[in-house]
Amino acid sequence: MRFLRTGSLLLLALFLAAPAWAQFGKNKVHYKDFAWKTIETDHFEIYYYEGEEESAFHAARMAERAYSRLSRILHHEIPDRVPVIVYASHTDFQQTNISPGLIPEGVGGVTEFLKRRVFLPFTGSYGEFDHVLTHELVHAFQVDLLYGTGSDANPFSFQPPLWFMEGMAEYLSLAEVDPNTEMWLRWSALEGQLVPLHYMDRVFDIRVYRIGQAIMAFLGEKYGDERIGELLKKTVYFRSLDVAFEKTFGTNLKSLNEGWEDYVRRKYYPQIVNLNRPEEHGRRLIKEQGFDATQLAPAISPDGDRVVFIRDGRFSKDIVLASAIDGTILKTLLEGERSSDFESLRYIYTSIGWSPDGTRIAFPSKKGGEDVLNILDVNTGDVLETLSFQFDALYSPSFHPAGDRIVFSAIRGGKSDLWMVELADRNLIRMTDDPYMVRDPQWSPDGRRIAFVTDRGADTDLKNLVFGKPKVGILEVETGDITVLPYQEGKNITPQWGPEGNEIAFVSDRDGISNLYVQDLHDGSLHRLTNLITGVTGIIESSPPFSWSRDGRRIVFTTFMGSGWELYQIDNPLDKLEQFEMPEAVQQIALRELESMVPWDQPSAAQEDVILASFREERDAAAPPAPEAEESGEEAGETVDLSALLDPGGPSLTLAGPAPTTFLRPESEIEEEAETRPRISLAALRAETTYDLPDRDSLESGPYRMKWAPDFVGASPFFASNVGFAGSAQIALSDMLSNHVIQIGASVYGSIADSDLFLGYYN
Template sequence: MKLFFTKIVLIAILFMPSSVFPQMFGQNKVRHQLKWQVLYTPHFRIYFYNKSEFLTNFVAAVAESSYASLSRELNYKLANPIPIVFYKSHADFEETTVSPQIQPESTGGFTEMLRDRVVIPYEGSWEELRHVIHHELTHAVTREFFYGGRFGAAFSGISKLRWPLWFAEGLAEYESLGWNANAAMYVRDAIIFNYLSPIPDLRGYMVYKGGQSIYNYLQNRYGREKIREILWKVNSDRNVVKGFEDALNQSLTEFSDQWHTYEETLWWPEIKRRTETPNYAQKLSNHLKWQNAINNSPSLSPNGEEIAFLSNKGYYFDIYLMSSTNGKIIKKLVSGQRNKELEEMHFLKPGIAWSPDGKFIAFAAKGNYRDKLYILNVRKSKIVNKYDFHLDGLYSPAWSPDGKKIAFSGFKDGLSDIYVFHLDTKSLTKATNDIFSDASPTWAPDSKTIAFVSDRQQYIYPDHKPPKDFKVYDFNYRYTNIYTVSIDGAVMRQITDTPYINDKSPAWSKDGRDIAFVSDRNGIFNIYLKDLEKDTTWVMSNLLTGADQLSWISDLHRLAFTSYYHGGYDIYLKRDFIAEKDRHPKLTPIPTNNEIHSKISPEDLNKNVPFVVQNIRRMSNAFRSFVFDEDFKNGNVPQWKLPNPL
């Protein structure tokens, strides 16, 4: 699960003397020299740098498509182009001088509201990038809608019109995602455990997902045009609460009560239809007792007796070893986030892999600017090897059953693929090598084939490769299926084929006959089992809130997974996994609304307004307060025209 936080730079910071900024912006940040260029589209100035041209094309198309959707929604046209600062990796994004803060892993992008600058990174997924672009542009466009287009308008505007976070973040999530299984999970859990606050009191992550459900309720009850009416009323009244009340002809308190009743009516009946996670499997971690939020990435040891997992139970994200019998913590294996060597532990895209002899684990983490692959001696709790492949991102390692290879998902210059590291020769090869987003590898028992998650749909090797004129932004990359590929990339097979559904987290049985995976086919992420020989699929759970991140020791019938339940993520163990066959023949669906937003290609944009800059020196002036490099400071930023589209 990906988290998107919008950062607002305080007015006080912007009024500090300029001599303060180099100290603030450089503190604890690695500063790499990047050669910036600028791409002009009809409504955006997109700043990018070397080796990200490939991605910038996609950003341009999605930004214009998102703006077209937002413009229709608001019935509003931008007065000024919006600057987008684009980074081709999260590591580069963390260096940004647009904000004095170091951007943590949980920040998928931000909008600097006072100057209306959008800053976003690519993190290996087309859909994640599309989401963050649309989310942040919702903030940027509504910022101009409410405060005006002139530079500095927000200085005076914010004092007259303040946005509650539920109002702003809920709108951005709903505009960029519609209603989906992830949002439903959070709201359903909040209703069942009675922690969904009244609208004015929404806090934390519920300003995103609770706010998203508010707009979903508005559309379901009044129609989508009511959202536009509310936004225009807020603009004219210069007050969010009054704008809501005028548009709905009732108090915000009354509306909040009705929203609560709607959600309760929707979700309370689900308790009888579903199984609560602790009633399905043994709960091993305890976020309530530990007073933390995230325990995830479970990985069963080869003998099934121990589980390595990632947790922030000690405030920082660390890797622990627990007993699979009773959940007792045996020891801490890795202390993360305390030094430059292990700056980030990738809790949003985790993965821990045991060596087949049970002596080592492999994990990915960011250290000294780049993601690396680490090998740890479990008995000694000591890192014995680390490998830097100079990738822009590295996630989810998986150790082959023969002990000779480690597969992982990685991306470089916009290409997200499955890599194979050969331990004997220390060589790195690719199992996939194309434009699609590939992730979450897991090995077949023969150590020759890998199952993985991808958005590629029907494009599989060797017979169905994308055509030369293939364009990602015209392709439905929003949903994923399970595939297998030989380690040399020669042979690929599609395992699941579910349009408008997300299948993910594959785990292979030891005999090679079955693949367990997670899917939101009924609107909740449940566990499924695919019989590869018979080509049949079994529903293995009917959970109330869902499951993710499977680790399966099939000959012991043990399946570890993580589940969000009662306000946090915990590790669970299912001891009789295969016995679930035939228990859940068909799952009743819950309401979802996964909308496909319209897309506009750069060719369509070019018909009227060319991608060209008339005066880059003049247009760079607004950016002098954050200096990318000397060329940028002096206005020597070259224009860039679109190459052949993706």
């Protein structure tokens, strides 16, 4: 029997009722009791629970490799071990107490300010996990530089714009501008929607990642990747992004913008000439209506006449049935996110499966603390069955041609594998058991093979935790043998069988843009079906974006159109194939154009010295006298007096973070270090540190031990003639997982008899 457990509360109220703030930090609903453990490395404390041991040790080694890269490119060492909390799935991740609010489906990781904690889930792809982990560790470095080495640990004292923080994290974690980001740039250049650099601080949507990443790559290409770390340090020192740009590059954002826009246009205009809009390949079925009405995960019926998709609406994610001929909406089959049975439809990674007779669809959903498999009657809209297997995550169900079995990918302990369920008796069969990624399985028309997405191949090195691009693999059901299709350059996802099983269609970005390809399984010949400006894409680069009807008559796909994803169809796709010979990649076209560009004017070293000297004089003249530094009497291991965190200086609220470890370094010292620092290529550094991994045998697991630290400290004293001294003070402390919270508060009004005291404990 499984019990639903909510956080218990031990409350002691003295004198009067507790104030409203006492509810701060109350735990979320938990569906599982996690038995936590830790792994300690040179720079990290990894927190994990039973069932994800193998994945947690991989995370520990990946974190150390990422630290090796980031500490060199950012020229900084974090003085204390960084806490990293890993969860076996997004479902478990959403139960964390570290974040008080609901974590949306699209959040892949979080870096928290107060205790500098990084927490994130496994997704079944170690390659994706490595990317997200490194992205979040960039934030850990940023936070330590911004708030951990100065005299002010308040995040509201200065906050760089989101594009700066997220763009830097994305670029430093990938060491390139990936095809998904280039899609955004290509569209922005074509439509004239490129936001000027000096206005990017007003952008708060997904462009802070995509455009921010491209800006950082532009700066790295123009000035050198090592200058990104210098830019961050000067941003910390001057508490101004504009000034930091002037000090680092000799120009401000507004002046740099002309070169940036010219760079984007010269790089992407030549590509657009040879690319098509989606109307040139097919018919639009559903038009996007902004981010509040986006069509995702399309699945076409076996006869090609109907299509189901997940509509990302303003308030919910719904499964909608429409005509695959003209796009007419037929009905909403299911309203998601409105009941505990369908808390999430897993719209980012999943596809939907049709039964061979076209009467049922299969789809996953989050229900409580697990993902379940649902089978729905398309005619009535009734859910016929809900199958529970206690999986951490479940994606992309596909019916066998006989309709009696379903294959799907599922995650346990952070690893993804292929599973099959026999519907008659719900017998569950595991079909793979290895560390490789498994996604998007599809039965062949004869039921003997399963095509799926995997990262196995020559570019994957399990020993050194190097994972290649996704490829299309084929599993022989009878023998269990797995082969990878030849010519799998770049990303290759969402395999779909041709009507006779002689071809496989898939999405590939082998020439820099995600498009539809069809490969003949007999002679290996490759044909391209689309050549789109923004490609055939889903909401993220690995989302399933298309579906091919079993009779081969029609394909439906989604494509990005500026503010959302639209749904298109292609009739008789096998009649529209073009023989594909690898053309000049779009990156090579762009490189040729960039090499022909006239270099931008940059200030000479002498001019830069004049600028720096002038700024120093103005800054020093306006700066107040610096207070004399006092030596701290705190010794290592000495108990910290928490009352010292209360601000006695007046009626203000103080957010307590880690105590500063050092004072800001002088600007001259930063500049001298930058001048003598060798030039670093981020791509070369990434390759050089590939094997910077601690030995697995050097890492040991230990029990979880609670370490208490403040989450919130505030005080507001005042004096009034009618009551005398009065005020209030509050403090909240918790352990590293925020599973145990102590809250203490006092409101004093002249005397103890007229005061309120509060003590609360949550777990």
